[in-house]
Amino acid sequence: MERLRTEIGDENAELWLKPVEASSLEGGVLMLKVPNKFFSDGIKERYQKRLISLLRDLSGTDIGIDFRVERDLTRVLPTSDPVPVASPQSDFPLSELNPRYTFDSFVIGESNRLARATAESISKSPGTQYNPYVIYGGVGLGKTHLMHAIGNSIRRHHPRSRVLYTTSEQFVNEFITAVQNNQIEAFRARYRSLDCLLIDDIQFLIAKDRSEQEFFHTFNALFDSRKQIVVSSDRSPKEMTPLEQRLISRLEWGFVADIKPPDLETRIAILRKKAAHEDYTAPDDVILFIASAVKTNVRALEGCLTRLKAFQAMTGAPLSVDDAREILKDSIELDDSSPVRVETIQRVVSLKYSVDVKELKGHQRTVS
Secondary structure: OHHHHHHHOHHHHHHHOOOOEEEEEEOOEEEEEEOOHHHHHHHHHHOHHHHHHHHHHHHOOOOEEEEEEOHHHHHHOOOOOOOOOOOOHHHOOHHHOOOOOOOOOOOOOOOOHHHHHHHHHHHHOOOOOOOOEEEEEOOOOOHHHHHHHHHHHHHHHOOOOOEEEEEHHHHHHHHHHHHHOOOHHHHHHHHHOOOEEEEEOHHHHOOOHHHHHHHHHHHHHHHHOOOEEEEEEOOOHHHOOHHHHHHHHHHOOOEEEEEOOOOHHHHHHHHHHHHHHOOOOOOHHHHHHHHHHOOOOHHHHHHHHHHHHHHHHHHOOOOOHHHHHHHOOOOOOOOOOOOOOHHHHHHHHHHHHOOOHHHHHOOOOOOO
16 A cells, blocks of 8 residues: 555555555455545445555455445544534525426426436435436426426425525635635535535536535535435536546436426426416417427526516517517427328327327217
C-alpha cells in the first residue's frame, strides 16, 4: 500500500487506501476488507491492476484480489466524509419543488407507466428499495415532473424530511463556491444529511473531476445511510461513455427506468389535462392536430396549447385547425405528405367517447 501511495499521492491514498484492511491470503487470493461497495468498485476501477502488479513484484508469484464489505470499517473513513452538523429543515424550503408537478397531474401512458409506478412506490417508502433510481429519456418527456412528484409526495407524507431537488449544474456551482469560500464542510453538511436527493441531468456532472468525486462521496454517504437517491439523464447508464464508468457502476446498482415519447392517445390526454387545468376549452380537431404534429416533446405540446389559448384570448374568435396551423407554423414541422390514418381516427374517437374500437367497427348501433 505504501508503494502505491507514493504513486497516487497522499490525497488519493487517504480517500481510497486508508479505509482498506488486508484480511487474509488464501489460495493465492488476498482478501481486502472495505467499508462498502463504493470502495470496492472504486479500487477495482482505479488501482486493482497496479495492486496486482505490485503484489507480483513483492511475492514473486501471481496473487489475486477480492473484497469483503465490513461496515465497522466506517470508523476509519477519511476525515472529510463525516457530516458535520445536519442542515435544519428550514434550509429546504418548499419553493425548491414545483407544487404543480405531482403524480395526479402526470398523465400515464404506455411510454411512462413503469417509470411513474416506480416513482410513486419510492415516494411511499424512500430508501428501502429502488435505490438509486435512475430515470432516463429525451428532452421534455416528464423526467423532471416525476422527480418533483417524488419530492412533493415524500414531503406530504413526511413533512420533516429533508428533500432537495437540484440539477448537476447547480451542484457543481455550489461546490465551486464552497471551495472558493472555504465552506466545504457546510456544503457536505447540506447534501449528506438529506433524506432524499433528486438530481437532474446527471450526465453534465461527468468529466468534472473534483465535482464528480464530491458527488461520488455524497452518493456514498447517502446510500450507506439508506437515504433515497433519484437521478435523471438523457441516456441510459449503458449508453454513457467510458469516461463515465465510475458513475455507471453506481447508477446500475438500483433501478433504471426509461420514458419514451408518448403515443398519440397519451399526447391527446396530456393536452386535455393541460387545457382543463387552465380552464381552457380547445376544439377536439385542434387537439388532434397538435397531438399529431408534435410527437416527441411534452413541453412542446403544452407550449403549443398555451400559444393557442393566448391567441384566442386576444381575438375572442373561435379556433379552427387552419387557425392553429397558421399560429403554430413557426413552432412545429408539418408533414402534409402523411395524412391522418383511419386507424388513428378510430383510436381517437374510441378515446373520446370511451368506446372500444371493435364496437366502432361492429354492425350493432346502440344509443346510450
